[in-house]
Amino acid sequence: MPSNERIAEYSMKATGMGISEIAITEHLFRFKQSLSLLNTVVARESNVEMADSMKAYFNFHATMDLDQYVESIQVAKNAGLPVRLGLEVDYYRGSMDEVSTMLSGYPFDVILGSIHWLGTWRFDDLDDPLSMGQWGVVSPDAVWMAYEEAMKELTETDACDVIAHPDLIKVHGEKPPMNSEFWSIMADILSKSGMTVEVSSAGWRKPVGEQYPAVELLAELARRGVPFTTASDAHTLSLVGDQMDKLRAMLIDVGVTSVRSFSTRVARDIDISQESTIESA
Numbered sequence: 001m002p003s004n005e006r007i008a009e010y011s012m013k014a015t016g017m018g019i020s021e022i023a024i025t026e027h028l029f030r031f032k033q034s035l036s037l038l039n040t041v042v043a044r045e046s047n048v049e050m051a052d053s054m055k056a057y058f059n060f061h062a063t064m065d066l067d068q069y070v071e072s073i074q075v076a077k078n079a080g081l082p083v084r085l086g087l088e089v090d091y092y093r094g095s096m097d098e099v100s101t102m103l104s105g106y107p108f109d110v111i112l113g114s115i116h117w118l119g120t121w122r123f124d125d126l127d128d129p130l131s132m133g134q135w136g137v138v139s140p141d142a143v144w145m146a147y148e149e150a151m152k153e154l155t156e157t158d159a160c161d162v163i164a165h166p167d168l169i170k171v172h173g174e175k176p177p178m179n180s181e182f183w184s185i186m187a188d189i190l191s192k193s194g195m196t197v198e199v200s201s202a203g204w205r206k207p208v209g210e211q212y213p214a215v216e217l218l219a220e221l222a223r224r225g226v227p228f229t230t231a232s233d234a235h236t237l238s239l240v241g242d243q244m245d246k247l248r249a250m251l252i253d254v255g256v257t258s259v260r261s262f263s264t265r266v267a268r269d270i271d272i273s274q275e276s277t278i279e280s281a
């Protein structure tokens with residue numbers, strides 16, 4: 001749970017870097033309120049080892065109270081800090097309506113949607129040997145197609161406003177088997193959804209060594225007029241605003257003229273040439 005001091009530190013760091021607002025976006029699976037959703041994910045898995053691993057992962061993380069989280073961010077907002085109440089919602093196959101219903105009573109400014117696991121496979125859990133071992137078990141074609149299917153379902157819901165790190169599946173540096181064809185399919189899925197897409201510096205800190213999304217996908221999205229937000233996905237104070245200038249330069253390079261800000265889930269476009277920018281961490 002982010003303490004008031006921590007939120008203030010994040011805000012101060014962001015402000016000092018010329019960032020005008022910062023969305024705090026904790027994961028939904030870290031809250032006790034998500035336990036029934038999480039149990040559904042585990043119950044669907046027929047592989048006992050994978051199911052047990054996911055269950056242990058969820059039990060370890062689902063400890064916070066969503067109401068207290070919302071309250072703590074609201075206190076910071078009321079104190080005048082430039083923060084937005086955000087949340088990162090993972091993809092729950094077949095259960096996104098349940099997610100929407102669960103979150104409908106909360107005053108979120110912005111909800112990110114993301115795919116960190118396919119079924120119970122935490123494909124970007126770099127420290128987990130079982131998850132990493134799966135990369136050798138599932139064929140590359142099947143991996144990318146499963147990710148594409150997941151993205152289709154996630155973007156057809158109204159559970160979220162922004163798709164975070166839209167090509168996270170490349171985290172290890174694996175290239176999509178179809179390359180340009182894959183990027184164009186993904187760009188179609190994302191642009192049809194009407195959602196905003198996040199451009200994030202977090203990929204520079206992962207084995208893939210590049211931002212999300214890949215330049216090819218970024219250019220395809222820009223060509224289709226898809227709106228963007230920027231993010232560091234910081235997790236720690238030192239990474240707040242990480243490489244924001246580089247991200248902004250990449251956006252300008254593909255012809256983007258504005259970035260998006262959200263308040264009570266309503267979008268507003270801000271000129272990208274302004275000194276300040278927006279970020280989610």
Ligand SMILES: [Zn+2]
Binds near residue numbers: 088114116164165
């Ligand atoms: Zn994420």
